[in-house]
Amino acid sequence: DGCIDWSVDLKTYRVLAGEPLRVKCALFYSYIRTNYSVAQNAKLRLIWYRNKGDSEEPIIFSGHRLSKEGDSIWFRSAEMEDNGFYTCVLRNSTYCMKVSMSLTVEESEEGLCFSSRIRYQERAEITKSKMITCPDIDDYLAPYKQPIMTWYKECQRKEWRSSIIINTTSLWIPEVQKDDGGNYTCELKYGSRVVRRTTELKVTALLTTRPPKVLFPSERQATAIDVQLGMRLILDCKAFFGYSGDSRPIIYWMKGDKFVEELEGHIRESEVRVVREFLGEKEVELSLIFDAVDEMDMGNYTCNVENHIGRGSGSAILQKRDMYRLELVGGLGAIMLLLGIFTAIYKCYNVEIMLCYRRHFGSDEADDDTKEYDAYLSYTKVDLESVEREMSEEELFALEILPDVLEKHYGYKLFIPHRDLIPSSTYIEDLARSVEQSRRLIIVLTPEFVARRGWSIFQFEPRLHSMLVTGEIKVIMIECSDLRNVINYQEVEDLKHTIRVLSLIKWHGPKSNQLKSKFWKQVRYEMPAKKKEAVSRRQVMDSGEQGLFGDLQAVPTVAMTATSASLAPAHLEIPDYNEPSHLEMRHFCRNYEYELPTTAIATLSSRHMYCNLPMPLLNGRLTQNNIEKTKKDIHLNSPFVQLSGQELSSDIW
Structure with a gap:
């Protein structure tokens, strides 16, 4: 009673649990002009109390964890209960x-060496220098003794860059960088314990020297805004504020010389929103809200911004919108939206859309020309080492799946050289005539086909190359795998650039073989428009025989025997093609794989027989001594024609 009470001192003591702490009586440092020694000599007593609710209880000093020393009390190890x-x-x-002093004891946050609630705060402008000191440690420094102190950043020991200088109780950064922001912890060894102080350094932009800038509405010219009466309206003002220290952005709306608070009750301002912030520089937004626009609300509205340097403003003029403009804009917007949707659908499903149109409204492309075949399939299997080896997925697709699906399922009429080519003149002329009679040219690119340059005839034969360059025939290239690392692939790329009308389709393995896959849709899209007809393989073969090289009749067995006898001298016998050395010379077509029997030719049935026999053999140009040669020698060394057995396939007997 009758005691002068200075309430609570402004200084707050903050410490981590487990660390030592000295709490000094603030009377001797801020309120009276004397010290503890003088007060003792004047017979004044210093008594300590701890507040518990509305009462104060005297502190009993045990000396073990809490003791009184002079004008202070010492916590050897502060605990959470000491708050x-x-x-x-x-x-x-x-x-x-x-006078009372406040004490806050906090535990370190999980995984950290500090508590974010008792950090010290510092700011540093980018590119300027900054000194970070270890705060409030004077009471723990022993006189005439060098302190043992360690600095951490984000609680980790750090390899500081060479320009940063660490002194006894401070850390100096000569040129602050953006990455220098963070938590700096100084750790002082004090007896058997440590004292930690953590400072959060915030890097900011340089202190601005310019007034804020209004981004919208424009500062240079008033922005006209068409509004519809009775509708809700939100008018946004956006402005940029440079870094101004602790000062908050000042932004507000006015109509003429009136503040928003003086206007009608249906007009109000929103809260100031920070849209984005970087190094203390801010882009803020303030909205002017009209619950329902009235005729009296038309006019000029100004957005004003200010800082300690100056001010800026931008104006918006509200004007009544003509009704027909609204409908016109809405109609055009809807049309543009529909066009965008239709364009996106067409981009994604253009192949399906075109196929659907062909199926219901399209005509057969064959009705408009005199060509015999829908496509010429350029792919043959030439493997002089072993025809009997198991085919790769690419070969199986090119030789069996592709022609079977196009002919049997979709009804296309293909010209396949090793099946349909019947010699009538030179091989090149027959081949060119076959391509001319085809509406499409399909080139199947497999690693083997590219490596052996199976496509090269279309590049080096002038007549065929001219057809590709002039666009006389549309070319469909089907790539069966990644060919970039295959030898000769660069030549294929060069060929692509010379083809005038080219479509490239990727075959992605067995999953593309399914009839509903996108691959077949792309193939059908590039193929001639054709109504679906189920055509058997036998029909396709027969039509191919009769179309390009004249009407062919089934050759009777007797006629075949007579013809074969006239082709070769009496001393020459036809080799046995069932022998292992001649297995490679049989006709290669999976659906027509059959061999010459070992019995006499007269036992053959009355049907077309196709054999891959070298022309010198058929023309009787080999002597008896040549019969023992291997098939490879017969083919490669023949003076009659320098072509592979597969390229010269389908000779008719």
């Missing part, structure tokens, strides 16, 4: 004065 207010009272029989 609260501590009051020091200086009195005698005639004099009394007291």
Whole structure:
């Protein structure tokens, strides 16, 4: 009673649990002009209390964890239970004065060496220098003794860049960079314990020297805004504020010389929103809200911005919108939206759309020309080492799946050289005539086909090359795998650039073989428009025989025997093609794989027989001594024609 109470001192003591702490009586440092020694000589006593609710209890010093030393109390190891207010009272029989100090004890956050609630705060402008000191450690420094201190950043030891200088109790950064922001912790060894202080450094932009800038509405010219009466309206003002320290952005709306608070009740301002912030520079937004636009609301509205340097403003003029404009804009917007949707659908499903159109409304492309075949399939299997080896997925697709699906399922009429080519003149002329009679040219690119340059005839034969360059025939290239690392692939790329009308389709393995896959849709899209007809393989073969090289009749067995006898001298016998050395010379077509029997030719049935026999053999140009040669020698060394057995296939007997 009758004691002068200075309430709570402004200084707050903050410490991590487990660390030592000294709490000094603030009377001797801020409120009276004397020190503890003088007060003792004046017979004044210093008594400590701890606040518990509305009462104060005297502190009993045990000396073990809490002790009184001079004008202070010492916590050897602060604990969470020590949180609260501590009051020091200086009195005698005639004099009394007291003040309270606040103590906050926090535990370190999980995984960290500090608590974010008791950090010190510092700011540094980018590119300028900054000194970070270890705060509030004077009470823990021993006189005449060098302190043992360690610095951490984000609680980790750090290899500081060479320009940063660490002194006894401070860390100096000569040129602050953006990455220098963060938490700096100084750790001082104090007896058997440590004292930690953490400072959060925030890097900011340089202090601005310019007034804020209004981004919208424009500062240079008033922005006209068409509004519809009775509708809700939100008018946004956006502005940029440079870094101005702790000052908050000042932004507000006015109509003429009136503030928003003076306008009608249906007009109000929103809260100031920070749209984005970087190094203390801010882009802010303030909305002017009209619950329902009225005729009286038309006019000029100004957005004003200010800082300690100056001010800026931007104006918006509200004007009544003509009704027909609204409908016109809405109609055009809907049309553009529909066009965008239709364009996106067409981009994604153009192949399906075209196939659907062909199926219901399209005509047969064959009705408009005199060509015999829908496509010429340029792919043959030439493997002089072993025809009997198991085919790769690419070969199986090119030789069996592709022609079977196009002919049997979709009804296309293909010209396949090793099946349909019947010699009538030179091989090149027959081949060129076959391509001319085809509406499409399909080139199947497999690694083997590219490596052996199966496509090269279309590049080096002038007549065929001219057809590709002039666009006389549309070319469909089917790539069966990644061919970039295959030898000769660059030549294929060069060929692509010379083809005038080219479509490239990727075959992605067995999953593309399914009839509903996108691959077949792309193939059908590039193939001639054709109504679906189920055509058997036998029909396709027969039509191919009768179309390009004249009407062919089934050759009777007797006629075949007579013809074969006239082709070769009496001393020459036809080799046995069932022998292992001649297995490679049989006709290669999976659906027509059959061999010459070992019995006499007269036992053959009355049907067309196709054999891959070298022309010298058929023309009787080999002597008896040549019969023992291998098939490879017969083919490669023949003076009659320098072509492979597969390229010269389908000779008719």
